[in-house]
Amino acid sequence: MARLILASSSPRRQEILKSLRASFEIITSNADESVNCNMPPEEIVMTLAERKAQTVAKENHDAFVIGADTIVVYNDRILGKPADRDDAKQMLMMLSGNTHAVFTGTCILHGNDKEIFYEKTEVSFWELAEAEIDRYIRTGEPLDKAGSYGIQGYGAILVKSIHGDFYSVVGLPVAKLYRALKKMGYPT
Numbered sequence: 195m196a197r198l199i200l201a202s203s204s205p206r207r208q209e210i211l212k213s214l215r216a217s218f219e220i221i222t223s224n225a226d227e228s229v230n231c232n233m234p235p236e237e238i239v240m241t242l243a244e245r246k247a248q249t250v251a252k253e254n255h256d257a258f259v260i261g262a263d264t265i266v267v268y269n270d271r272i273l274g275k276p277a278d279r280d281d282a283k284q285m286l287m288m289l290s291g292n293t294h295a296v297f298t299g300t301c302i303l304h305g306n307d308k309e310i311f312y313e314k315t316e317v318s319f320w321e322l323a324e325a326e327i328d329r330y331i332r333t334g335e336p337l338d339k340a341g342s343y344g345i346q347g348y349g350a351i352l353v354k355s356i357h358g359d360f361y362s363v364v365g366l367p368v369a370k371l372y373r374a375l376k377k378m379g380y381p382t
């Protein structure tokens with residue numbers, strides 16, 4: 195029986211991976227997430243996804259290990275998770291009425307085999323009143339999420355349109371992941 199490991203503490207990634215209908219283990223990676231922000235966004239998310247997978251794979255050579263990383267990019271600015279509520283407010287004011295990109299990098303390691311890819315999804319926000327932003331921040335939802343919102347939660351009411359993979363915005367492009375696992379010989 196092939197072992198499948200998700201190297202992530204994200205409850206959203208854990209939930210999405212269940213759609214594969216395969217049993218998997220969760221081993222949280224303690225990878226260093228500092229990175230040179232001048233790199234192109236796709237390089238950043240793939241570098242971090244590989245780092246997360248690598249820290250877990252080095253002790254689990256027999257397993258298929260998945261790492262992922264998500265960032266929001268607006269006007270060449272990289273928006274990760276907010277530092278605090280003020281930071282979240284600044285991000286949401288910036289995203290209001292505009293279109294931004296969400297990049298998710300995914301890396302699968304299995305022995306010496308590697309599959310790595312990224313997904314870019316464009317998300318447009320409605321124009322948001324300051325009071326709406328304040329109310330959304332009070333839900334607490336923005337604080338552990340790249341770009342300070344969760345499209346899958348209360349954040350749904352901020353979103354006017356999306357172009358690309360919804361699951362990638364939430365943190366794991368599961369359809370592409372499924373195909374990559376198959377390519378690597380994982381019995382799906």
Ligand SMILES: Cc1cn([C@H]2C[C@H](O)[C@@H](COP(=O)(O)OP(=O)(O)OP(=O)(O)O)O2)c(=O)[nH]c1=O
Nearest residue numbers: 202203204263264339340343344345363364365
């Ligand atoms: C834009 C957006 C991000 N997010 C989440 C996905 C990621 O969990 C998080 C970005 O942070 P990440 O650093 O990618 O992931 P993480 O720290 O939550 O988990 P781990 O490193 O252990 O795998 O933002 C949403 O849940 N919904 C959204 O709409």
